[in-house]
Amino acid sequence: MMEHIRITKRVKNTPTVVSLYFKWNVKVLPGQFVMVWVPGYGEVPMSLSQTEDEKCITVKAYGDSTKKLIETEAGEWIFLRGPYGKPFSSTSGNKLLIGGGSGMASLKPLIDRNTTGIIASRTFDELLFSDEFDEDHRIEVTEDGKKGIKGIVTDGIEAVNPEDFSMIYVCGPEKMLKAVYDKIKKLNVNAEFSMERSMKCGIGLCDSCSVDGFQVCVDGPVFNMKQLNGMTEFGTTRLLSSGKRVKI
Ligand code: FES
Known part of the structure; x- marks a missing residue:
């Protein structure tokens, strides 16, 4: 309604x-x-x-x-x-949040004192919600190098040991999700990724959000490593609202 x-x-x-x-x-x-x-x-x-x-x-x-x-x-x-949609799983252990661009918005409700953040953006003035993390739990990464580590989000992951965290939560542009996934997939980690797709109904009826047989609106938007492992469209193609498939 x-x-x-x-x-x-x-x-x-x-x-x-x-x-x-x-x-x-x-x-x-x-x-x-x-x-x-x-x-x-x-x-x-x-x-x-x-x-x-x-x-x-x-x-x-x-x-x-x-x-x-x-x-x-x-x-x-x-x-x-x-x-x-499906929410992020909860964990009582320490969390690593990895957010690119406006992706940190959907991760923000997970922030508590046991949370470390890798906050990435193209320019320093687009870093989103980095002040929500304690100073010693905050890793900023910018492509323009004007704040934090100069580079992309995977350079920020170099500053932590991902296996130290009980859960890693990731949200951002899909190229970034794929880069993070590729970087951590061989490690002993639990991770969940929030995926974006064009959505019309939001309730599993129109199939505009489909990815490899999953409907992002019902089966996601949060997917775990095991689910992503079998997806050939993850990080490669997506459907526009017109129905046309394009490269990511
Ligand atoms: S948005 Fe219609 S099925 Fe997902």
Whole structure:
């Protein structure tokens, strides 16, 4: 059922990323997503960056719908339905979160004192939510080299021993997910990856989100190493909303 929800606060996190806060008395688990309807533009799947009573979606302007959505001001209303999809598994041990670009948004609800973050972005001013981690649990990686380690996300993994963590959670552009997967797949680690695909229904009916026989909206968006191991489309191709398959 579509809900009509009032935005209570708008925070600009980076030059291209905005967080929209709202009260919504529905249980949402970290990693699950909602479908946000932008009138005149369509629906976009969004993970929540805050899952308590006060909830939050963190939006990066990619396409027309998200460009419109980030213009939403406090006091205005949005439409959403959900939550949908499989959440991240919980663990009581220490966690490593690896987030590229706006991917750290869906990992943010997992942050606690036992959490280390590798936060990666192209430019220093697009590092998202790195302040949420304790200073000694934060590894920043930028391609422009203006903050943290100069390089890409896999260079940040060199700064830790992935096998020291009870669970690794990864979210970001799919090329980044694949690079992380390739780097850690031979190690003795547990890891989960949040995957993005074009979504229309969000509930397993339209098949627009299919990957190697999985439906990302129902079987994901969170997948573990074992599931990814058999996927030939992971990191290689995806379907556009038009149905055309393109290279990633
Ligand atoms: S979005 Fe329709 S089946 Fe997944």
